[in-house]
Structure formats: C-alpha cells, structure tokens
Amino acid sequence: MKCPHCSTLLEARQPACHHCGFSLAAMQPFFGDQWVRLDRLTDAAHCLRLADRHRAELFLDDFERAFPQVFVAFYFGALPPALNPQEVAFWLLNKGAFSTPQISKRNEYGVTCVIDPAAGTVGTAIGYALESLLAEAAPATIIQAMIPALSHAEYGVAIEAATEAVSGLLKPLAAANPIHGTLPGAPQAGSTAADYGLHPLRSGHRPVEKPIPTARSKR
Amino acid sequence: MAYQSLITNMLMLLLLAAPQFVSAQISEEEILPLPQWQPGDAPPMTQGFDDLQPPPLIGLLPSLTPGPVDSTLSPITQPDTILTPLLTPDSPENSPAGVGYRPADLSSFLPESLLNAGHPPAAPPHIPTSASMLKDTDEEFLRLCATSPASELLIDPLGLITEVLQGDLERFLAFHAEEARFPLYIIVLRSDEKLPTGEDLNDLASGGVAKRQGAVLAYPIAEPWRARLFLPKLAHDAASDSFLRELVEACVTEATSSPEVDEQIHRFCVELSTRLFWLEKLCPNPLASSKPVIAGPHLQEVIGPDAAAPGLISTAAPVPVGDPVLRWIVFILCLLAALGVTAWHTRRTWERYKARQKRTVAWILPERDLPQRLGGAFSGGTGAWAKFR
Numbered sequence: 001m002k003c004p005h006c007s008t009l010l011e012a013r014q015p016a017c018h019h020c021g022f023s024l025a026a027m028q029p030f031f032g033d034q035w036v037r038l039d040r041l042t043d044a045a046h047c048l049r050l051a052d053r054h055r056a057e058l059f060l061d062d063f064e065r066a067f068p069q070v071f072v073a074f075y076f077g078a079l080p081p082a083l084n085p086q087e088v089a090f091w092l093l094n095k096g097a098f099s100t101p102q103i104s105k106r107n108e109y110g111v112t113c114v115i116d117p118a119a120g121t122v123g124t125a126i127g128y129a130l131e132s133l134l135a136e137a138a139p140a141t142i143i144q145a146m147i148p149a150l151s152h153a154e155y156g157v158a159i160e161a162a163t164e165a166v167s168g169l170l171k172p173l174a175a176a177n178p179i180h181g182t183l184p185g186a187p188q189a190g191s192t193a194a195d196y197g198l199h200p201l202r203s204g205h206r207p208v209e210k211p212i213p214t215a216r217s218k219r
Numbered sequence: 220m221a222y223q224s225l226i227t228n229m230l231m232l233l234l235l236a237a238p239q240f241v242s243a244q245i246s247e248e249e250i251l252p253l254p255q256w257q258p259g260d261a262p263p264m265t266q267g268f269d270d271l272q273p274p275p276l277i278g279l280l281p282s283l284t285p286g287p288v289d290s291t292l293s294p295i296t297q298p299d300t301i302l303t304p305l306l307t308p309d310s311p312e313n314s315p316a317g318v319g320y321r322p323a324d325l326s327s328f329l330p331e332s333l334l335n336a337g338h339p340p341a342a343p344p345h346i347p348t349s350a351s352m353l354k355d356t357d358e359e360f361l362r363l364c365a366t367s368p369a370s371e372l373l374i375d376p377l378g379l380i381t382e383v384l385q386g387d388l389e390r391f392l393a394f395h396a397e398e399a400r401f402p403l404y405i406i407v408l409r410s411d412e413k414l415p416t417g418e419d420l421n422d423l424a425s426g427g428v429a430k431r432q433g434a435v436l437a438y439p440i441a442e443p444w445r446a447r448l449f450l451p452k453l454a455h456d457a458a459s460d461s462f463l464r465e466l467v468e469a470c471v472t473e474a475t476s477s478p479e480v481d482e483q484i485h486r487f488c489v490e491l492s493t494r495l496f497w498l499e500k501l502c503p504n505p506l507a508s509s510k511p512v513i514a515g516p517h518l519q520e521v522i523g524p525d526a527a528a529p530g531l532i533s534t535a536a537p538v539p540v541g542d543p544v545l546r547w548i549v550f551i552l553c554l555l556a557a558l559g560v561t562a563w564h565t566r567r568t569w570e571r572y573k574a575r576q577k578r579t580v581a582w583i584l585p586e587r588d589l590p591q592r593l594g595g596a597f598s599g600g601t602g603a604w605a606k607f608r
Contacts, residue, residue, distance in 0.1 A: 001592065004600040013590040024594035067582050086604035093598040107597035109584070120608025131601045132587040139603035150607040174582035 044077030052156025085114040085123025355415040369427025375407040402433040443474035457502040
C-alpha cells in the first residue's frame with residue numbers, strides 16, 4: 001500500500017504518511033469536515049451528454065444488480081491544483097454519502113473514480129473490502145480501461161469501460177448466486193413513505209407532531 | 220222570292236254532285252281494299268281520350284311510338300333479334316325527331332339476308348407470348364417444312380392462315396419470285412412457337428431454298444416482332460448490317476401498324492418484298508460475277524433490333540432458371556441470406572440470454588475487515604491516478 005500523495009509505502013494502521021504527513025484530516029482545508037451527498041454520477045464539470053448519462057445510469061443499474069454489495073461512483077469536476085485525483089477519490093469514499101438505489105451499500109465496497117476534464121487527469125480509490133480481495137494492480141487496471149475513451153473525451157464510454165473493468169475483476173472472486181426472488185410486493189399496512197422508497201427531504205426541519213402556527217396565534 | 224231561288228239553286232247543285240262522289244268511292248274500294256277492323260283490335264277504353272294510344276298494326280306496320288316492346292310481335296320484328304350493326308346508328312338518341320325509332324322499324328322494308336349479314340365479332344386483342352412460354356417447333360413440323368415442294372413458297376403445314384389470305388399470299392409470293400432475284404419462302408409458326416436454335420433451313424422446301432438462293436421468313440402468327448429473316452450469304456456480303464437491321468425493323472413496324480393478324484402478315488410480306496428488291500440492287504450482277512456459286516449452307520439470319528412486344532408490360536423479371544451459372548449465383552445468394560438470418564437470430568438469442576443472466580445472477584463477495592489507514596473509515600487510499608491528455 002502506497003501513500004496517495006507521495007507514493008511512499010505505508011504500513012497497516014498507519015494514521016498518516018510518515019513521509020508527507022498525508023491523511024484524511026490533511027484534506028480538511030480543501031473540503032472541510034462535513035459529509036457530502038453524492039450521486040453515482042456527479043457531473044460538476046458538465047461534460048456528460050444527456051444520452052451518455054442515461055446510458056451510464058442503466059449500465060450502473062445492471063452492475064449494482066449483479067453485485068448487490070458493490071457500487072461505482074464517478075465525479076467529474078475541476079480539482080484543487082494541490083491535489084491529485086486519487087487523493088480526492090480517497091476523500092470522497094470516506095466522506096461521501098452516495099445515493100444509490102440500494103442505500104444500504106457500504107462504502108467499503110465502493111469504487112470512486114474522479115475525472116478532471118480540464119487538467120486531463122483521472123484517479124480512483126477503492127474501499128477496504130475490495131482492497132482485501134483485489135490485487136494491488138487492480139486500480140491501475142481500471143484507470144487503463146478508461147484512458148482510451150477519456151483521451152477522446154468520450155466520458156460515457158469511459159464510465160462503461162471502468163464499470164466493465166470492475167465487473168471483470170470482481171467476478172472471479174465472487175460466488176454466483178441465482179436470484180430466485182420475485183418482484184417485491186406492496187408494503188404492509190401502516191408502512192411509511194420510506195417503505196415505498198420515498199424519503200422526505202426536509203423531515204428534519206420541522207417535527208411532524210408540531211402544528212403549523214396560524215395567523216391568529218401569531219398575533 | 221230571291222231568297223227562295225237561292226236555296227233552290229243550292230239544292231240542285233248538291234243533287235248534281237252527289238252521284239259523282241259516290242262513284243269515286245266505289246272505284247277506290249275496288250282497287251285497294253281497306254283493312255277490316257275486328258272488335259279485339261281496339262284497346263279497352265280504360266284511359267282518357269288524350270292518353271289513348273293507336274292500336275298496333277300487327278303484321279302491317281310496326282309501331283312508331285316509343286314504349287315497351289310488345290311481346291306479341293313476331294320474332295322477325297323483335298328489335299333484339301334483328302339488331303344489326305348496319306342499323307344501330309339509327310338509335311333513338313340520334314334520330315332526328317327524338318322519337319325511339321328502332322332498327323326493327325326498317326326490318327319490314329329490308330330483306331332478311333341483308334339484316335342478318337353483320338360484321339363478325341371483333342377478335343380479342345392478341346396477348347404477346349412471354350419468352351418463357353415459347354417452345355420449339357416439333358420434329359414433325361420441321362419434317363413437313365423440309366419435304367414441302369420447292370414451288371410452294373408459303374409453307375403453312377398447320378393451316379394457320381385463312382384460305383383467302385393464303386391464296387393472296389401465294390399469288391403475291393409467286394409474283395415476287397418471278398420478278399425478284401431472291402424468292403421469298405414463308406414458314407408460318409404458331410404464336411407460341413419458335414424455330415429451334417441452330418436449325419438448318421438450307422434444306423427447306425425439298426432443297427428449293429438452296430437451289431433458288433431464296434430468302435426464308437419464319438413468321439409466328441400474330442407476333443411479327445418475333446419474325447426471323449434468313450437471307451443468302453450473298454445478300455449479307457453485299458449489304459451492311461445496319462441496312463439489314465433497318466430492313467427487318469421496317470417490316471416489323473409496318474406489320475405492327477395493323478391490329479389484325481391477317482393484315483399484319485400481309486403488310487409484312489409486302490414491305491419485305493419491296494425491301495428485297497432494294498437489297499437486290501446492292502448485290503453484284505450474277506452474270507458479271509466470275510465467282511462460282513459455292514455449294515453448301517448459304518442462309519444467314521438477319522439479326523434485327525430487339526423489338527419488345529407491343530403492349531407487353533413485364534411485371535416481374537424472368538426467373539433465371541435456365542443458366543446454370545445464374546442458378547448457382549441465386550443458390551449462393553439464398554445461402555448467404557439464410558446464414559445471415561441465422562447469425563442474426565443466434566446473436567439476438569445470445570444477447571437475450573446474457574441479459575437474462577444479468578438479471579437472474581447476483582455475485583456475492585466475501586466480507587473481510589482491514590485495519591484503517593490514513594484516518595479513513597472506509598478506504599485507506601488504495602488507488603491510482605494518471606493523466607490522459
């Protein structure tokens with residue numbers, strides 16, 4: 001294992017790089033200490049075409065259906081000059097709340113890919129669970145799969161290539177379990193909106209039991 | 220007094236004139252007896268006086284008034300039975316008085332033979348025979364052509380030409396043979412027949428064609444555009460190909476200008492005879508020529524323009540079934556098409572299988588825990604980065 005910043009070899013349980021001092025806390029000046037909400041596809045650089053985005057969403061759906069534990073997330077955007085994309089991917093995987101269809105996926109099984117179209121750089125980071133299964137060269141394999149498409153600014157194709165690469169790396173390590181289940185039925189009586197897959201955005205702003213103050217009571 | 224004398228004079232005049240009037244009536248009755256009216260001839264007086272129609276004069280004159288045909292008329296006077304093309308122009312629409320003056324009205328004044336002598340019904344238009352339906356003439360036909368007398372210029376073993384036209388053509392061909400250098404032999408074929416390919420016509424008419432340096436016309440009845448003309452080699456040597464091609468084209472054009480079958484062959488022969496006279500002028504004089512007549516086959520076919528059958532509209536390309544090369548090409552194309560369809564179907568099935576496999580198989584990874592590094596709860600920084608530009 002090497003440091004994302006200076007590529008120095010790291011030992012297990014090492015809180016920071018001995019050589020450069022890199023750690024998750026060292027990135028706080030750039031991104032703060034708050035968690036961030038991310039989609040599987042976050043296009044801050046606005047470089048994805050709508051058709052590419054739709055196709056990539058379908059591709060990621062298939063991937064997540066085949067690998068229920070794993071997700072792959074992509075971030076397109078301009079990065080701070082002092083950081084390389086691998087460092088940003090590392091930070092996103094540790095501080096990101098990824099919105100996937102199955103929200104219970106753990107970030108240990110995540111793969112984040114960060115692409116800076118302006119700088120022409122791409123980096124990736126994988127979680128602990130995948131790190132224990134995959135070879136050390138696996139991240140480089142994912143990067144190499146993306147570079148041909150990225151060099152032609154075909155970002156949608158790059159997404160598919162990276163997902164295919166992850167799928168190809170994981171399949172030999174996984175056990176094929178046939179899905180015997182049928183389509184999920186309707187939730188039972190007394191269920192909440194969350195049981196239907198609907199999550200209120202502002203539920204924390206106002207308690208449900210607290211009534212809305214009327215105009216008369218205001219006076 | 221004067222008034223009485225005037226009345227007396229008038230009575231005297233009446234008495235003098237009465238015997239003359241009675242004597243004149245008697246003399247007319249003796250010459251032309253008037254018809255005797257029978258009680259049954261009068262129609263029943265159920266109508267008003269204005270609507271009363273004159274009684275029909277059966278056997279004397281047909282009714283001149285329009286109206287339904289009386290079924291009691293004799294068959295001779297029934298309009299439908301005696302309607303002839305000769306009288307059809309005199310229809311009610313174009314009759315001068317606008318009255319329904321039927322052709323039957325004149326039947327009483329015309330002999331029956333003239334009424335029944337109408338034009339024969341027009342023959343239906345000939346439908347050109349398609350190339351795929353043409354068949355070779357049989358051996359018996361060729362044998363009859365070969366053994367026909369040399370003096371018989373019109374060779375029609377099947378009797379396809381009417382007797383009158385046959386006589387006309389025979390006289391015409393005989394005249395042509397006397398006057399022209401190349402006598403003309405005509406073989407009449409059925410409309411769906413053709414001469415076999417490579418058929419030798421030199422022995423035609425018991426060898427008369429070869430002896431008399433004659434020209435041969437193979438004429439399919441009703442299809443002059445398929446007529447084949449064979450001329451002596453001498454004519455081929457003397458005339459250019461374009462001249463000979465124009466010769467055939469002119470004959471076909473002349474023949475097809477008439478829709479009638481008999482008229483077509485007649486026109487063809489007349490035009491061909493004229494053109495053969497023109498061709499004769501191009502040939503060298505046999506008396507002046509010192510070249511000996513070479514024995515052997517001398518007939519050569521004139522390759523005419525590929526005239527398509529008039530009125531024949533091809534709705535589909537003929538299926539190339541005769542040529543083995545074309546058959547192989549069609550077979551290979553069909554095979555390739557079948558392989559293409561099979562490959563497409565296989566690929567589609569495979570893609571469906573893979574898609575179904577994707578939906579029905581889940582890959583489960585084992586769970587292992589690693590100690591945290593670099594302060595990361597979920598990732599220890601394992602990864603890579605590169606520049607792609």
